[in-house]
Amino acid sequence: MSKPKTVFVCRECGAVTPKWLGRCPTCRAWDSLEEEKPPQTPSGAQAKSPELISLVQALTTPEPRATSGLTELDRVLGGGLVQGMVVLVGGEPGIGKSTLMLQLAARLGRSGHKALYVSAEESVRQVGLRARRLGAEALEVMLMAETGLETIKQAVTRDNYTACIVDSIQTVRSSELAGGAGSVGQVRHCASELAALAKETGAAVFLVGHVTKEGSLAGPRLLEHLVDTVLYFESEPSMRLRLLRAVKNRFGATDEVGVFEMTDSGLSTVKNPSAMLLEHRPEGAPGSAVCAAVNGTRPLLVEIQALVSPSGLAMPRRQALGVDQGRLHMLTAVLSIHTGLDLSTSDVFINVAGGVKLTEPASDLAVACAMASSLRNRPLPPDLVCFGEVGLAGELRAVGRTEARLAEASRQGFGRALSAAQSQKKTQKIRLLQAKRLEDALEMVLD
Structure with a gap:
């Protein structure tokens, strides 16, 4: 009897090779090939006759x-x-x-x-x-x-x-x-x-x-x-x-x-997830900022906490939980260059309360405000929410779903919103604080 044929399949991308390799030739993953026997195909098997349907008919078919x-x-x-x-x-x-x-x-x-x-x-x-x-x-x-x-x-x-x-x-x-x-x-x-x-x-x-x-x-x-x-x-x-x-x-x-x-x-x-996430938010505490984020189609208010402390290390620590580590390094450099805040000798820790993960750049402004608040030991206004993208030149850029963010902030009882300067419909429920640059935004809420 002939030896049963075996193949090696990559568990990362599904690529098939006739022999074992240390590295998958398709996705380049190391030690990802596993041996398996291919299923036996019965001889003489015939394919089913295809059933065709027009695209117009498929569009008119309801989707229960x-x-x-x-x-x-x-x-x-x-x-x-x-x-x-x-x-x-x-x-x-x-x-x-x-x-x-x-x-x-x-x-x-x-x-x-x-x-x-x-x-x-x-x-x-x-x-x-x-x-x-x-x-x-x-x-x-x-x-x-x-x-x-x-x-x-x-x-x-x-x-x-x-x-x-x-x-x-x-x-x-x-x-x-x-x-x-x-x-x-x-x-x-x-x-x-x-x-x-x-x-x-x-x-x-x-x-x-x-x-x-x-x-x-x-x-x-x-x-x-x-x-x-x-x-x-x-x-x-x-x-x-x-x-x-x-x-x-x-x-x-x-x-x-x-x-x-x-x-x-x-x-x-x-x-009401926003109210639950902000339930234990400390009022009047430096380093605490509220971000008006959007997850999918849902606006969500989350608390971003920052702790800036003197470091005795040659390379100060930068640690982020809930936000991208790379954006934390970028925001630290922007604050140091364009706002005059010296973070070169300080450890910086960022945490998003509640275990929420923020992936959109709209959280940049809230993270920067929280870091500046902790470094200066000055709390942000308790009725303030922040959202906006921070560029490498220190400019603030507008983000999408502004109306939904403001509506959620107003529903939760916040009175002011800090964002990038943009054309926006006037609202009587919440006061808009708009700035073109990061240093101007920090002056509005901390000075």
């Missing part, structure tokens, strides 16, 4: 959505569940992925939809105990503990389910492939089969995924390309606030954020 019962999840998904959608949910251990999925199944069941919860990591009894603690009992929710892909596919096609939840994709294994569960070939094959099953049956499939030490989803990078939506749970497990962020969404806005609070009875939606 089923509400999940969790308003924040519906927001992140773009308005609810789409038939045949495949959603990948990732996050660190203990952050609440399984809790959210079990609550989703229960809410769907209570609203008359059928849901299937497949637990590949826990027994049926363990899931039942957790459901009782969360108050997630529902007769329309079917539960099974199974790791075999073929058995899961039979269960999904047995009834007309609105949603099927698989927890987790890294523990599902197909008998058609060699290798254990969690290998590159197994994860890719199982995810591909479940995605095809979702399109065939119309059930929305949710796949729970593990993350690596680097914070990325475990398994091949191809896994994120197979699904329609990728959701990440953010925040520290020890904190009560959870942020559900959409980094990919074919049926809604990307970078949309849903805010949840972890309680004894599970995850609950937060109706």
Whole structure:
């Protein structure tokens, strides 16, 4: 008998090579090739006849959505569940992925939809105990503990389910492939089969995924390309606030954020996240600034804290939590050159309260104001919010969604807003402080 043919697959990009290499020739990742046996293709297999549909007919076909019962999840998904959608949910251990999925199944069941919860990591009894603690009992929710892909596919096609939840994709294994569960070939094959099953049956499939030490989803990078939506749970497990962020969404806005609070009875939606994030903000404390940020389509007020202290090191420390480290270095240089604030002998620490991560440059002005406030030991006005991009020449640049930012600041009771100079409609609810340069903005709020 001839030796079974094996190939080596990159777990980062999915590239296939006939022999093992220390570095993937496609994505250049080191030690990323894993051995696997390709699936056997039956001889004489014939392709199905294609079913064609005109683009005009596809546009006029309505897109029914089923509400999940969790308003924040519906927001992140773009308005609810789409038939045949495949959603990948990732996050660190203990952050609440399984809790959210079990609550989703229960809410769907209570609203008359059928849901299937497949637990590949826990027994049926363990899931039942957790459901009782969360108050997630529902007769329309079917539960099974199974790791075999073929058995899961039979269960999904047995009834007309609105949603099927698989927890987790890294523990599902197909008998058609060699290798254990969690290998590159197994994860890719199982995810591909479940995605095809979702399109065939119309059930929305949710796949729970593990993350690596680097914070990325475990398994091949191809896994994120197979699904329609990728959701990440953010925040520290020890904190009560959870942020559900959409980094990919074919049926809604990307970078949309849903805010949840972890309680004894599970995850609950937060109706006013800005008020919760500013709940413990110290008034009259130097180094504290409020930023009017936008996550996806949602305006959000967050507190940015800065601590500037004398350093005894030859190279002072610059540490940022919640904002980009590179932008912190840039803002430190701009403050030193264009405003006369000497930070060369000081350590600078930046923190975004609540575990929120700000990726837009609109947070530059708030970070700079917080650093200047801490260095001068002068607090910012308590009714002030800041937003705007800072350029390398010290100029302030306008950012988008200004109306939404001002409306959210006014709703939370703030009376003044510091931003870049721009043409803006007058509003009676909040006073606008506009500046063209960073030094002028600091004079308005600190002098």
